[in-house]
Amino acid sequence: MAKLQVSTTINGEPVEFLCSPGETMLDALRGPLGLTGSKEGCGSGDCGACTITLDGRLVCSCLVLAAEAEGRQIGTIEGMAKGGHLHPLQTKFLEMAALQCGICTPGVLMAARALLERNPDPTEEEVRFWLAGNLCRCTGYDKIVRAVLETAAELREAAQ
Amino acid sequence: MSDLHYLSPRTLDEAIKAFSDAGETARILAGGTDLLVQMRAGTVRPGTIIDIKKIGEMTDIEEAPDGSFVVGAAVSGAVLAEHPRFGAVWPGVLEAVNLIGSTQIQGRASAGGNLCNASPAGDSVPALVAAGATVTVAGPNGRRQLPVEAVPAGPGRTNLARGEIVVGFRFPPRPPGSSDAYLRMIPRTEMDIAVVGCGVSLTLRDGICTAARVALGAVAPTVLLVEAAGKALTGSKLDDAAVDAAAAACRAVCRPIDDKRGTIEYRTKIAGVLLKRAVRIAADRVRGA
Numbered sequence: 001m002a003k004l005q006v007s008t009t010i011n012g013e014p015v016e017f018l019c020s021p022g023e024t025m026l027d028a029l030r031g032p033l034g035l036t037g038s039k040e041g042c043g044s045g046d047c048g049a050c051t052i053t054l055d056g057r058l059v060c061s062c063l064v065l066a067a068e069a070e071g072r073q074i075g076t077i078e079g080m081a082k083g084g085h086l087h088p089l090q091t092k093f094l095e096m097a098a099l100q101c102g103i104c105t106p107g108v109l110m111a112a113r114a115l116l117e118r119n120p121d122p123t124e125e126e127v128r129f130w131l132a133g134n135l136c137r138c139t140g141y142d143k144i145v146r147a148v149l150e151t152a153a154e155l156r157e158a159a160q
Numbered sequence: 161m162s163d164l165h166y167l168s169p170r171t172l173d174e175a176i177k178a179f180s181d182a183g184e185t186a187r188i189l190a191g192g193t194d195l196l197v198q199m200r201a202g203t204v205r206p207g208t209i210i211d212i213k214k215i216g217e218m219t220d221i222e223e224a225p226d227g228s229f230v231v232g233a234a235v236s237g238a239v240l241a242e243h244p245r246f247g248a249v250w251p252g253v254l255e256a257v258n259l260i261g262s263t264q265i266q267g268r269a270s271a272g273g274n275l276c277n278a279s280p281a282g283d284s285v286p287a288l289v290a291a292g293a294t295v296t297v298a299g300p301n302g303r304r305q306l307p308v309e310a311v312p313a314g315p316g317r318t319n320l321a322r323g324e325i326v327v328g329f330r331f332p333p334r335p336p337g338s339s340d341a342y343l344r345m346i347p348r349t350e351m352d353i354a355v356v357g358c359g360v361s362l363t364l365r366d367g368i369c370t371a372a373r374v375a376l377g378a379v380a381p382t383v384l385l386v387e388a389a390g391k392a393l394t395g396s397k398l399d400d401a402a403v404d405a406a407a408a409a410c411r412a413v414c415r416p417i418d419d420k421r422g423t424i425e426y427r428t429k430i431a432g433v434l435l436k437r438a439v440r441i442a443a444d445r446v447r448g449a
Contacts, residue, residue, distance in 0.1 A: 021166035024196070045265055046203075048262065058267045060264045060268075063268060132262050
């Protein structure tokens with residue numbers, strides 16, 4: 001079977017790549033595109049370790065076919081730090097040790113950023129519900145949730 | 161997987177032709193949150209995948225001047241939630257659609273896919289049935305409309321004819337004093353499959369219920385429209401006697417499975433409990449509006 005040629009935009013840069021018809025976006029990112037920040041946890045949309053944005057909306061890249069990226073905007077964890085400067089969420093996760101093994105962290109950060117873009121002042125409950133699709137087997141979630149709330153508070157302060 | 165084809169037609173006619181030509185191993189791709197999982201598990205091995213999301217009608221939400229809505233089959237939960245009006249008119253349908261999976265799943269999963277996956281526990285289906293929504297399907301023999309409750313045939317099976325594709329849902333105009341609600345019972349607080357789901361849609365005029373539709377999920381091989389429960393509510397002030405009668409009607413139609421999620425006895429009892437709570441929520445929404 002011939003490969004499909006896909007023209008897409010990843011983290012703001014135009015990209016062309018080849019994929020098989022059944023290949024997932026996660027496989028394309030981690031394989032030919034060399035963007036290994038998105039992780040494969042479950043491969044079935046339960047764990048959120050492969051979270052990316054597709055036209056600005058959070059999705060599990062394991063449940064997107066690579067061919068579907070044609071003409072769309074993809075955002076990955078590699079696009080989160082800008083010009084060598086970490087995103088405030090990334091800085092806060094380091095400061096507050098909101099990670100242990102780190103496999104879930106790229107997905108958690110992508111999801112948390114999307115939350116704060118939509119809701120700069122979430123309650124703890126809202127953070128927990130929004131991140132319910134990001135499973136972490138190390139932290140018990142408490143440090144993650146606190147780091148997200150702390151980042152939100154600092155961003156609000158900085159915006160004043 | 162080596163002979164898999166991926167097609168993304170731009171018109172419905174192309175999609176219908178491709179779906180017919182590809183034969184029995186063709187699968188429609190909307191959000192892919194069921195299909196890609198099934199492919200990975202090896203339970204489905206498609207020869208052709210037809211991605212319908214480049215067809216405008218499949219991804220549009222339209223409100224007509226008469227107040228009816230048409231929602232494309234592939235509209236994701238996230239997109240439906242962002243619509244400025246849909247959730248105000250149909251809060252129960254929206255909360256049901258938004259209960260499907262996580263934030264990430266909401267970025268992709270659609271009511272059309274939820275219906276065609278034909279799980280008895282699909283969260284959006286009881287709310288769609290209670291809403292009196294109709295489905296537009298298109299196939300080699302043209303278009304037809306059918307009530308949502310006529311689509312599921314059993315677990316994993318639908319009544320769609322070969323070559324037919326669900327195009328979208330039509331929600332009827334809402335009389336003043338109408339609202340709806342959907343509740344499901346799960347053992348966790350998030351990310352689980354309904355043990356029982358209950359959708360209620362009703363209209364109140366001067367405190368009297370003038371129309372009501374009730375639907376249950378996960379208590380039978382298909383989602384059930386419980387006409388007797390709607391009748392018990394209609395004409396009443398939603399007083400305890402009427403709501404108890406509707407709850408009894410719900411329990412009476414339950415034919416659930418007995419499994420680790422819930423016994424027959426438990427699911428049957430909960431069907432009545434959810435009915436009472438959903439009626440209360442829908443009525444409060446009318447009075448709050």
